[in-house]
Amino acid sequence: MRTHTQSCSSVANECDTTLDERLLGIALTCFVIDLNALPPFDLSLMQRVFEVEGFALPLSTWGPVTTPKNSNAIGGYSALAKSRSRGGFAALSCFSGLLLCLSLEPRPLFYGDQNTYLLHGLAAAGYGALAQDWLASTRSPMPVFDALVALAWRYLGSTGLYLLHLTLFIALAGALLLLLRSSRLGIGWGWVGPLTVLAVMAAIWGWAQPLPILSQVTRDGFAVQTIVPDKFTPSSFGVFLLVSLALFANHRPVFASAAAALASLIHPTYLIASSVLALVYALTAIIMERRTVAALGILITYLVLISPIVVFLLIEFSPSTLETSSRAAEILAYQRDPHHALPQVWFNREAAIKIAVIVLGIAIWTQSHRRLAYALAAASGAMC
Numbered sequence: 003m004r005t006h007t008q009s010c011s012s013v014a015n016e017c018d019t020t021l022d023e024r025l026l027g028i029a030l031t032c033f034v035i036d037l038n039a040l041p042p043f044d045l046s047l048m049q050r051v052f053e054v055e056g057f058a059l060p061l062s063t064w065g066p067v068t069t070p071k072n073s074n075a076i077g078g079y080s081a082l083a084k085s086r087s088r089g090g091f092a093a094l095s096c097f098s099g100l101l102l103c104l105s106l107e108p109r110p111l112f113y114g115d116q117n118t119y120l121l122h123g124l125a126a127a128g129y130g131a132l133a134q135d136w137l138a139s140t141r142s143p144m145p146v147f148d149a150l151v152a153l154a155w156r157y158l159g160s161t162g163l164y165l166l167h168l169t170l171f172i173a174l175a176g177a178l179l180l181l182l183r184s185s186r187l188g189i190g191w192g193w194v195g196p197l198t199v200l201a202v203m204a205a206i207w208g209w210a211q212p213l214p215i216l217s218q219v220t221r222d223g224f225a226v227q228t229i230v231p232d233k234f235t236p237s238s239f240g241v242f243l244l245v246s247l248a249l250f251a252n253h254r255p256v257f258a259s260a261a262a263a264l265a266s267l268i269h270p271t272y273l274i275a276s277s278v279l280a281l282v283y284a285l286t287a288i289i290m291e292r293r294t295v296a297a298l299g300i301l302i303t304y305l306v307l308i309s310p311i312v313v314f315l316l317i318e319f320s321p322s323t324l325e326t327s328s329r330a331a332e333i334l335a336y337q338r339d340p341h342h343a344l345p346q347v348w349f350n351r352e353a354a355i356k357i358a359v360i361v362l363g364i365a366i367w368t369q370s371h372r373r374l375a376y377a378l379a380a381a382s383g384a385m386c
Contacts, residue, residue, distance in 0.1 A: 095179060098200045099172030102230075105204035108167060109233040111160055119144075119235045120163075123151025141318050146268045146311070147236045167234040174230065174241045175200065180248035223356075225348040226341050236269035243272060246279055255283045259300045263307035270311055280304040 112120070118137070124130075125138035126148060132138050142148050154162030179196055207230070223229065229240030242265035250258035262276035280300060287297040321327030335343040342348070 091176070091179065094196060095172050095176035098175035098179065098197065099168065101197075101200060101204050102175055102207070103168055103171040105207050106230070106232045108164070111163060111234075113233050116233055116235060119147075120151055123148040124155055126152040127155040129155060143270060143315065143319060144236050144268065145314065147239070150268070163234055167238065170234075170238050170241050173245055177241070177245040177248035178203075180252050184248075184251040225343070225345075237271070239265050239268040240272055241265075242268075243275060243279065246276070250279075250283055255287060255296065255300050256303050259283055259304040260307060263304050266308055267311050270315060273308070273312075276304075276308070 121132060121135070121138055122142040122144075125132035125135065150166065151163065154166055158165065178200065182196055182199060227237065229237065229243065231238050242261045246258045246261035246265070249255075249261055259280045262272075262279045266272045266276040284297040284300045287293045287300060321330075340347045
């Protein structure tokens with residue numbers, strides 16, 4: 003009888019142990035899946051730990067349990083890690099943006115063509131007697147930029163405009179950091195690698211005086227235009243085209259289309275380039291990813307954001323007559339901006355080198371990020 007009782011007790015304990023193992027296995031599986039943001043760990047090591055504590059976990063019966071890479075988690079630890087990651091990225095972007103800004107030695111206010119680009123905004127802010135100037139009474143094609151200038155000057159004076167310029171450099175640095183993350187260089191979110199790359203770029207752009215050709219090739223654009231200027235103008239907001247590409251490279255196409263629209267909203271000259279980018283993002287979602295709904299979201303986001311400036315331009319700057327419009331375009335191209343508008347004026351050896359660099363860059367990205375390579379090719383063709 004005693005032997006029978008011990009046998010029954012043994013069977014009962016075994017059943018309890020089996021039940022405990024199953025419950026603990028289910029709980030542990032849920033725990034592992036919830037911590038998706040943690041680095042991958044070895045489940046066999048965890049099994050040995052539990053065996054030491056007196057549990058025999060049959061982990062092999064659970065099936066493969068893996069931790070998805072770069073996935074979002076729900077737990078408090080993941081939220082804390084994500085917060086710290088975002089804070090570190092923001093700090094690195096600010097520091098790198100300041101580094102790039104100082105490397106170019108930004109021009110003081112009212113340098114060059116700033117006297118025309120800042121006029122409407124400063125007149126609206128009540129600067130001097132500009133409101134009585136004849137040019138200030140004309141309609142500006144960049145109302146959003148004028149509003150930013152007026153707001154910054156009204157509350158912060160010249161400091162506000164310098165801060166706006168610095169903010170654009172921070173956005174530029176953030177975009178470059180995101181592109182570095184998407185590249186094959188293996189540069190993570192640490193400080194040493196990205197700062198080394200951006201310090202070299204800053205040296206080439208502004209501090210490497212013996213290498214002016216290299217600086218022009220890597221910073222200046224075609225036709226004496228660049229999205230990284232040394233003075234605050236509407237074209238400076240072309241930085242958001244680069245931000246758009248960086249967001250697209252990191253699989254944020256809706257935010258990418260919004261960034262492209264923002265560039266055109268402030269400076270309508272970028273309408274063609276931003277439209278091409280949004281179209282490429284949508285086509286990529288449809289053709290390569292089979293995501294029609296996502297493509298619609300990309301296009302709707304872009305069209306909603308871009309419609310105010312398009313409607314404004316159609317109402318305020320529609321040609322009165324075809325003859326007048328043709329004459330105005332001729333004056334603008336051949337007298338006012340031939341260095342921007344006429345290829346026979348701006349195309350030279352440096353322009354050919356820039357084309358070669360663009361083609362090489364697209365070829366390199368094709369190997370590691372084909373989606374981004376297509377966007378770069380389309381945008382380059384649109385802007386050239």
